[in-house]
Amino acid sequence: MRIALFVTCLADTLFPEAAKATVRLLERLGHEVVFPDGQTCCGQMHVNTGYQAQAVPLVRRHVRTFDPFDVIVAPSGSCVGSVRHQHAVVARRAGDVRLASRAESVAGRTFELSELLVDVLGVTDVGAFFPHRVTYHPTCHSLRMHGVADRPVRLLREVRGLDLVELPAADQCCGFGGTFAVKNADTSTAMLADKLRHVVSTGAEVCTAGDASCLMHIGGGLSRSGSAVRTVHLAEILASTEHDTVADERGEQVVRS
Amino acid sequence: MTAREVILARLRAALDPAPAPVEVPREYRRDAPVDLDRLVDRLTDYRAHVHRVAETAVADTVAAILPTGATVVVPPALPPAWLPATVTARPDDDLDNRQIAAADAVITAAAVAIADTGTVILDGSPDQGRRVLSLLPDLHICVIRAAQVVAGVPQALARLTSHRPLTWISGPSATSDIELNRVEGVHGPRTLHLILLP
Amino acid sequence: MTRAFLGMPTTAPRGVGHLRGEQTFPAAARQALADPQLRRNLGHATATIRAKSAGVIAEVPDWEQLRAAGSAIKADVLARLPELLEQLEDRVSAAGGVVHWAADANEANAIVVDLVRATGNDRVIKVKSMVTQEIGLNEALEAAGIAPVETDLAELIVQLGEDRPSHILVPAIHRNRAEIREIFLRAMPGVDPGLTDEPAVLAAAARRFLRQTFLSTPVAVSGANFAVAETGTLAVVESEGNGRMCLTLPRTLITVMGVEKVVPTWRDLEVFLQLLPRASTGERMNPYTSMWTGVSPGDGPQEFHLVLLDNGRSAVLADEVGRQALHCIRCSACLNVCPVYERTGGHAYGSVYPGPIGAVLSPQLTGVADNASLPYASSLCGACYDACPVKINIPELLVHLRDQAPHPRGESAAMAAAAYAMDHPALYAAAQRATRLSRLTGRRGRGLPPPLSGWTASRDLPEPPAQTFRQWWASR
Numbered sequence: 001m002r003i004a005l006f007v008t009c010l011a012d013t014l015f016p017e018a019a020k021a022t023v024r025l026l027e028r029l030g031h032e033v034v035f036p037d038g039q040t041c042c043g044q045m046h047v048n049t050g051y052q053a054q055a056v057p058l059v060r061r062h063v064r065t066f067d068p069f070d071v072i073v074a075p076s077g078s079c080v081g082s083v084r085h086q087h088a089v090v091a092r093r094a095g096d097v098r099l100a101s102r103a104e105s106v107a108g109r110t111f112e113l114s115e116l117l118v119d120v121l122g123v124t125d126v127g128a129f130f131p132h133r134v135t136y137h138p139t140c141h142s143l144r145m146h147g148v149a150d151r152p153v154r155l156l157r158e159v160r161g162l163d164l165v166e167l168p169a170a171d172q173c174c175g176f177g178g179t180f181a182v183k184n185a186d187t188s189t190a191m192l193a194d195k196l197r198h199v200v201s202t203g204a205e206v207c208t209a210g211d212a213s214c215l216m217h218i219g220g221g222l223s224r225s226g227s228a229v230r231t232v233h234l235a236e237i238l239a240s241t242e243h244d245t246v247a248d249e250r251g252e253q254v255v256r257s
Numbered sequence: 258m259t260a261r262e263v264i265l266a267r268l269r270a271a272l273d274p275a276p277a278p279v280e281v282p283r284e285y286r287r288d289a290p291v292d293l294d295r296l297v298d299r300l301t302d303y304r305a306h307v308h309r310v311a312e313t314a315v316a317d318t319v320a321a322i323l324p325t326g327a328t329v330v331v332p333p334a335l336p337p338a339w340l341p342a343t344v345t346a347r348p349d350d351d352l353d354n355r356q357i358a359a360a361d362a363v364i365t366a367a368a369v370a371i372a373d374t375g376t377v378i379l380d381g382s383p384d385q386g387r388r389v390l391s392l393l394p395d396l397h398i399c400v401i402r403a404a405q406v407v408a409g410v411p412q413a414l415a416r417l418t419s420h421r422p423l424t425w426i427s428g429p430s431a432t433s434d435i436e437l438n439r440v441e442g443v444h445g446p447r448t449l450h451l452i453l454l455p
Numbered sequence: 456m457t458r459a460f461l462g463m464p465t466t467a468p469r470g471v472g473h474l475r476g477e478q479t480f481p482a483a484a485r486q487a488l489a490d491p492q493l494r495r496n497l498g499h500a501t502a503t504i505r506a507k508s509a510g511v512i513a514e515v516p517d518w519e520q521l522r523a524a525g526s527a528i529k530a531d532v533l534a535r536l537p538e539l540l541e542q543l544e545d546r547v548s549a550a551g552g553v554v555h556w557a558a559d560a561n562e563a564n565a566i567v568v569d570l571v572r573a574t575g576n577d578r579v580i581k582v583k584s585m586v587t588q589e590i591g592l593n594e595a596l597e598a599a600g601i602a603p604v605e606t607d608l609a610e611l612i613v614q615l616g617e618d619r620p621s622h623i624l625v626p627a628i629h630r631n632r633a634e635i636r637e638i639f640l641r642a643m644p645g646v647d648p649g650l651t652d653e654p655a656v657l658a659a660a661a662r663r664f665l666r667q668t669f670l671s672t673p674v675a676v677s678g679a680n681f682a683v684a685e686t687g688t689l690a691v692v693e694s695e696g697n698g699r700m701c702l703t704l705p706r707t708l709i710t711v712m713g714v715e716k717v718v719p720t721w722r723d724l725e726v727f728l729q730l731l732p733r734a735s736t737g738e739r740m741n742p743y744t745s746m747w748t749g750v751s752p753g754d755g756p757q758e759f760h761l762v763l764l765d766n767g768r769s770a771v772l773a774d775e776v777g778r779q780a781l782h783c784i785r786c787s788a789c790l791n792v793c794p795v796y797e798r799t800g801g802h803a804y805g806s807v808y809p810g811p812i813g814a815v816l817s818p819q820l821t822g823v824a825d826n827a828s829l830p831y832a833s834s835l836c837g838a839c840y841d842a843c844p845v846k847i848n849i850p851e852l853l854v855h856l857r858d859q860a861p862h863p864r865g866e867s868a869a870m871a872a873a874a875y876a877m878d879h880p881a882l883y884a885a886a887q888r889a890t891r892l893s894r895l896t897g898r899r900g901r902g903l904p905p906p907l908s909g910w911t912a913s914r915d916l917p918e919p920p921a922q923t924f925r926q927w928w929a930s931r
Contacts, residue, residue: 258461258462259556260555260556260557260558260562261556262462263461263462263556263558263765264540264556264558264714264763264765264769265537265540265541266461266462267462267463267464267465267558267765267769268464268536268537268540268714268765268769268772269462269537270462270463270464270769270773271464271769271770271772271773271778272533272534272536272537272772275534276530276533276534276775277534278531278534279527279530279531279534280527281524281527281528281531282520282523282524282527283520283524284517284520284523284524285517285520285521285524285726285729286516286517286520299739303738303742354670354704355670358666358670371740373739374732374739374740375739375740376740381751381754387753387754387755388699388702388703388745388754388755389703389704389754389755392696392699392700392703392704409729410724410725410728410729411722411725414721414722414724414725414728415722419683419686419687419688419721419746419748420550420686420688420748421748421751422745422746422747422748422751422754422755423744423745423746423747424699424743424744424745425740425743425744425745425746426742426743427738427739427740427741427742427743428742429742430694430695430696430742430743431694431695431742432608432609432658432694432695433504433625433694433736433738434607434608434609434612434625434627434694434695435608435632435635435654435657435658436496436499436500436503436631436632436654437500437501437503437504437507437625437628438503438654439736439738440654440655440658441655442655442658442659442662443608443658443661443662443694443695443696443697444606444661444662444665444666444669444695444696444697444699444700445695445696445699445742445743446696
């Protein structure tokens with residue numbers, strides 16, 4: 001299958017290993033990955049901060065960039081949420097009905113990674129090897145907006161060597177919320193403190209999730225608290241194999257503490 | 258412009274352009290078998306005391322609940338056979354609130370009961386009386402027949418008449434206002450007995 | 456004022472009622488977060504109610520169908536609001552009630568004060584009502600020399616403690632049993648000095664304290680959960696029996712309700728009476744629900760007044776997206792699942808409507824500028840939307856209202872610059888490379904200026920990678 005990668009601005013800029021892992025994983029499964037030129041940011045930050053008008057060109061750019069592709073994947077639940085739940089709204093509010101309908105069409109072809117693997121590609125054992133104790137944080141947008149439910153966990157259970165431990169109060173938000181983390185820093189920090197406490201309580205070496213943004217938040221907190229727990233994107237775990245020595249040794253694909 | 262005209266004009270202006278008409282999907286359950294055991298289970302769960310007896314045993318059941326000499330408020334058309342000789346009946350011939358509050362108990366019939374929720378509903382019929390009767394005494398004995406029990410809320414509303422004053426009762430008076438734990442016994446009757454007849 | 460202006464949708468007036476806070480949400484939240492007792496009380500209470508509610512909702516196989524019906528009925532109500540209110544007025548009047556219309560809080564307060572004065576009484580008993588808190592009725596009554604007595608246990612705790620309510624359903628949720636005992640010992644006349652902090656003992660103390668007041672006060676003020684247009688029936692849902700006391704014992708009953716509380720038909724109650732108790736207190740059914748239609752000769756109040764209140768609701772209705780906030784049945788499920796509310800409590804929201812629903816309702820009732828920080832008081836985690844029994848898409852509304860909020864000038868400029876760069880891939884790539892310069896700002900971002908210091912006060916920034924993804928892709 002020919003799959004277009006919507007890398008997301010955050011993974012592109014700060015967490016390229018998650019995006020590279022998405023490419024490696026899909027190619028290993030026999031698919032062709034293309035990276036449409038001209039993609040930048042889906043505009044989620046603008047929309048969620050109250051700047052819908054400024055997001056219009058970003059929506060237009062995103063739709064133009066990805067419209068030619070049948071299947072689009074992003075290693076991020078919240079960016080997929082932006083495409084699915086916000087792009088058409090933004091376009092319609094700007095009075096651009098045609099853009100709204102194209103945005104809806106693109107949204108229908110856009111998948112979060114675990115959805116693509118399980119629902120579209122029909123695979124749960126991706127042949128991964130990751131010999132670590134791991135706990136999984138189901139990010140809010142994946143959990144509630146997309147209802148990815150247990151798809152990531154089903155994928156993780158098939159990873160050889162991986163010891164999956166349940167995260168207490170997993171469905172509680174980590175407190176990121178984009179600019180919420182800055183505008184309401186105290187509340188965000190209080191939410192993060194509880195998330196960190198739960199993560200550490202699992203005894204896991206690695207906390208994983210399907211969203212680089214939440215991982216940046218949790219990882220930033222773990223790092224600041226001096227914890228040895230590392231954050232690793234779900235794509236990186238699924239991309240790891242016995243042959244492809246776990247890249248965290250290189251220190252590139254993890255938030256280092 | 259009166260306030261009425263102002264408000265209606267505002268609301269009409271707010272609804273311009275007119276929203277599309279709304280079709281209400283009613284795919285929820287409207288028919289279900291009546292399960293008397295469920296009614297008992299739900300009532301008991303909320304600390305009501307349930308007695309399943311034959312109609313002929315109502316008076317004896319009441320006698321067992323109330324101490325001898327207890328004063329009992331009685332609605333005008335309560336079946337006299339339900340009252341044991343051991344209690345002192347206070348028929349509601351315009352009792353004042355203090356007289357009602359001073360009674361030890363009240364006995365009423367009911368209009369409908371809901372099994373799913375453990376609810377009995379009083380509609381002010383002559384065997385149930387004015388609303389205040391079942392409110393001020395600290396103990397309420399309510400007698401209900403199996404034929405008055407319905408499965409759920411939709412079936413109950415279908416049996417009720419809107420112009421009567423209705424009191425829906427699900428267990429004794431309670432509050433969740435202290436640390437969100439349900440505590441029985443605030444302003445309404447602190448003890449509720451249900452006598453369920455076949 | 457011209458007729459045309461009078462008839463336009465209008466927000467709630469300033470200077471009366473409790474819809475506007477004195478501080479922004481972040482500032483008020485900071486104080487609340489510094490109170491560990493408050494955090495413990497809220498954490499315990501919200502966890503308890505979440506578990507209870509989830510248990511009884513799981514018993515209902517058609518919960519989703521009920522939610523869909525509830526949401527649609529409310530949408531239908533809003534679409535036909537003027538005609539339904541006229542129908543309600545007609546039916547209530549026919550049943551012996553008197554209907555009054557109040558365009559705002561001041562008018563409603565004046566109507567109630569006049570009605571109480573006309574009875575010649577200087578005290579009223581009150582059953583918990585959000586709307587009378589919204590309009591500041593107690594203050595208006597007191598100013599007129601009339602003493603309002605709150606009879607709901609939590610409201611009584613708040614009133615005796617000279618406190619403010621912090622939850623829609625359980626206004627004293629921020630108080631634990633020990634604190635409640637202290638308030639009663641301090642402020643409840645005639646209380647037993649040996650009072651313990653057992654919840655049952657505290658409830659019994661409230662029973663004794665209020666019983667005499669119930670029996671001797673001939674005027675009551677209530678809110679309403681539902682008003683049926685088809686029949687003129689009012690419904691009040693409660694637990695303790697204080698509602699029944701207020702609705703049954705007095706000679707005169709005055710009910711104040713927001714115009715959006717009307718439902719079209721008797722049958723519609725079958726949906727809401729299933730949704731509300733399970734979503735709010737986590738009960739299959741609340742202990743008591745009272746329904747009345749006008750006046751019943753010989754039973755209950757012989758004088759009934761219904762006050763229909765706008766106070767900003769027409770302005771909410773005018774926003775096609777925002778109007779779904781008027782679906783709210785005040786169950787407070789969204790508060791109980793909200794990670795922000797659980798940590799900050801209700802006072803931080805400033806308005807009588809706290810939590811997620813407050814963050815979308817209060818700014819619309821007052822105009823967004825008067826509550827500009829509230830739409831941002833959410834991480835958009837979506838738990839409120841899932842919990843809402845009438846399916847109000849609160850995250851969507853929050854984002855919608857953020858778009859209407861006044862923005863800080865510096866932020867606007869930064870957002871415009873970012874949007875411009877993101878629409879120009881060459882600039883975007885250059886900006887990406889510039890993030891590497893952040894290595895110069897100190898270790899892991901420590902030392903960044905505000906507002907970014909909000910992040911780095913408690914969190915490190917990631918180390919920028921040596922290569923962006925698109926550089927890697929290009930080099931493949």
